[in-house]
Amino acid sequence: MNAPRTIGIGILGLGTVGQGVWKHLSDKKTDLESRLGVKLDLRKVAVRDLKKHRAVKIPKGKITKNPFEVIDDPAVHVVCELIGGTTKAREFTLRALKLGKVVVSANKALLCEHGPEIFDAVRKHGGQFLFEASVAGGIPIIKAIREGLAANRFELIVGILNGTCNHILTRMGEDGLTFADALKEAQELGYAEADPTLDIDGIDVWHKASILAWLAHGKWAPRKQTLVEGIRNIGPADIDFARRFGFALKHLAVIRREFKKGWMTLGVYPALVPNRDILARVSGVNNGITLRGDVVGATTLAGRGAGGDATASAVIGDIVDAIAALTSGAPTLSGDNLDKREKQGKAIRMADLDEIISPFYLRLSLLDKAGVSEGVYRIFSKHKVSIARVIQYEHPNKGRGTVTLSTYPVSERKMGAVLKELRQLKTVLEEPFILRIFSPES
Ligand code: NAP
Ligand code: HSE
Numbered sequence: 001m002n003a004p005r006t007i008g009i010g011i012l013g014l015g016t017v018g019q020g021v022w023k024h025l026s027d028k029k030t031d032l033e034s035r036l037g038v039k040l041d042l043r044k045v046a047v048r049d050l051k052k053h054r055a056v057k058i059p060k061g062k063i064t065k066n067p068f069e070v071i072d073d074p075a076v077h078v079v080c081e082l083i084g085g086t087t088k089a090r091e092f093t094l095r096a097l098k099l100g101k102v103v104v105s106a107n108k109a110l111l112c113e114h115g116p117e118i119f120d121a122v123r124k125h126g127g128q129f130l131f132e133a134s135v136a137g138g139i140p141i142i143k144a145i146r147e148g149l150a151a152n153r154f155e156l157i158v159g160i161l162n163g164t165c166n167h168i169l170t171r172m173g174e175d176g177l178t179f180a181d182a183l184k185e186a187q188e189l190g191y192a193e194a195d196p197t198l199d200i201d202g203i204d205v206w207h208k209a210s211i212l213a214w215l216a217h218g219k220w221a222p223r224k225q226t227l228v229e230g231i232r233n234i235g236p237a238d239i240d241f242a243r244r245f246g247f248a249l250k251h252l253a254v255i256r257r258e259f260k261k262g263w264m265t266l267g268v269y270p271a272l273v274p275n276r277d278i279l280a281r282v283s284g285v286n287n288g289i290t291l292r293g294d295v296v297g298a299t300t301l302a303g304r305g306a307g308g309d310a311t312a313s314a315v316i317g318d319i320v321d322a323i324a325a326l327t328s329g330a331p332t333l334s335g336d337n338l339d340k341r342e343k344q345g346k347a348i349r350m351a352d353l354d355e356i357i358s359p360f361y362l363r364l365s366l367l368d369k370a371g372v373s374e375g376v377y378r379i380f381s382k383h384k385v386s387i388a389r390v391i392q393y394e395h396p397n398k399g400r401g402t403v404t405l406s407t408y409p410v411s412e413r414k415m416g417a418v419l420k421e422l423r424q425l426k427t428v429l430e431e432p433f434i435l436r437i438f439s440p441e442s
Helices: 016-027 029-036 067-071 088-098 108-125 141-148 163-175 179-188 203-217 236-245 308-328 338-346 372-382 412-424
Strands: 006-012 039-046 078-081 102-105 128-130 154-160 247-258 263-274 286-293 297-304 360-367 387-395 400-407 433-437
Touching: 006 016, 006 067, 006 308, 016 029, 016 039, 016 308, 029 039, 029 308, 039 067, 067 088, 078 088, 078 308, 088 102, 088 108, 102 308, 108 128, 108 203, 128 308, 141 203, 141 286, 141 297, 154 203, 163 179, 163 236, 163 247, 163 286, 203 247, 203 263, 203 338, 236 247, 236 263, 236 360, 236 387, 236 400, 297 308, 360 372, 372 387, 372 400, 372 412
Parallel strands: 006 039, 006 078, 078 102, 102 128, 263 433
Antiparallel strands: 154 247, 154 286, 247 263, 286 297, 360 400, 360 433, 387 400
C-alpha cells in the first residue's frame, strides 16, 4: 500500500481567526487525516510581530515574519490568507495562485474589491480560491448557494451578516448598553474588524452581500448603485418605536431579483424587522440569512457570524474541500461555471429608484411650536405618502420635540423627495433619520 500523501498547510496571520484555525486544525488533525486519507503538515505561520503574546503556542521553527517563506515553500499546498486588508492580502493571494496553490481566505474585502482579478488567476494557473469564511462566519452559506440550493433562482436573499452590528443592536435594545460600550465589548470578543468603522458603517456587510449577489446572480453590484448605511445614528427613540410596535432593529443586507424585468437591488441598512419574522429572533453575534428560492421556498440559516471558533470552522471546511479536490483530481470548486454565471450577470441591470419599494420609519427633531407638525404632514400629503403610525415625544423647556412615524410602502424615489423637502423646513432641526421597514413581499 502507498504511504498517504502529505498536504502542507501554511497560514498567513495569527490573529482572532488564524489562532482559531491553528487550534482546531491541531485538535482535529488525527480525525481529519483518517477522514481524508492524507497526512496533514501544519507547516508554517507568518505574523507581523514575533514577540506578541498569543493564546496558541507555535513551535519555534514554524513561525516567521516573512510571508513568502510560507507562500513559496513547495511543501505548502494550501495557503490560508487570514491577515485582512486588501493590499498585502492581494499581493500574497495572487502570488500563491500564480504558483497554482489553493488559497483559503476569510477576506471579504479582498474578494469584493479584486474578485475578477483573483478568479482570472485561478483560471490561468489552475489553483483554487475558497472563501466560505468570508460571509456569515460559521454558517456554510457559500456552499448552500453553490451546492445545496443549486436548483434555485433566488428572488430574495436577506441577511444579518455582521456579528459586531448584531451584537451592538442586541446589547443596546435588550440590555440598555450605550453604542460605545457595546462596540467595545464586540471588539474585546474578537468580532470587530481591525478597523471597526467597516462594521458599523455597513462596508463589511456591503462586501459580504456583494459576494452573495455575485454567487447567486453573477453580477458584482456597483458600489455607486448600492445603498450602504450603518448603525451609528440609531438612538433611544428608534429602539422605543421598535419595542412599542412589535419590531426588532436589525442591520440587514437585502438582495432582490426581478426575473421578468431583469433587475437586481442590493441594499445594506438598519431596518425594523417584524417580530414574527425569523430574522427578528437572530440575536447577539449570530447571523441569519433567509433565501427565497423558486424551488425550495424560503430557507433560513442561522449561527455564529464572527469570532475565532466559528470562522475557523468555515476555514477548515474549505481546507477539507481543497484536499478532497487535490487528492481526487476532481475539478476545482472555485472554477465552477464562472463564465456562465458572469454571462448571466451581464444581462442584469440594477433597479431604478422607483422600483425599490418598502414602508419607512422616520425620526424628526422639530421645533416645539404650534402648527409645526402640520407643515410636516403637508409634505407627506403632497407626495401621496401615507402615514401609518406616529409618536410624539416632548422635551419640556428644550424648545424641541421628537416625532417618530412610519409610512405605508413607498418607493425610494418618493421617500427621497419627501426627505429633500423636510430638510428645507426651518422647523426641522436635525438631519431626518430613516429606517426601512423590512417586508418580504415588497
Ligand atoms: P486580526 O485579529 O487583526 O489578525 C490579523 C493577523 O494578521 C495578525 O496576526 C497579524 O500579525 C497578521 N498580519 C497582518 N499583516 C501581516 C503581514 N503583512 N504579514 C504577516 N502577518 C500579517 O484579524 P482577524 O480578526 O483574525 O481577521 C482576519 C481576516 O479574517 C480578515 O480578513 C477579517 O475580515 C476576516 N474575518 C474575521 C472574522 C472575525 O470574527 N474576526 C470573521 C470572519 C472573517 P500580528 O498578530 O503579528 O500583528
Ligand atoms: N467583523 C465581522 C463581523 C467579522 O462582525 O461580522 C465576521 O466577518
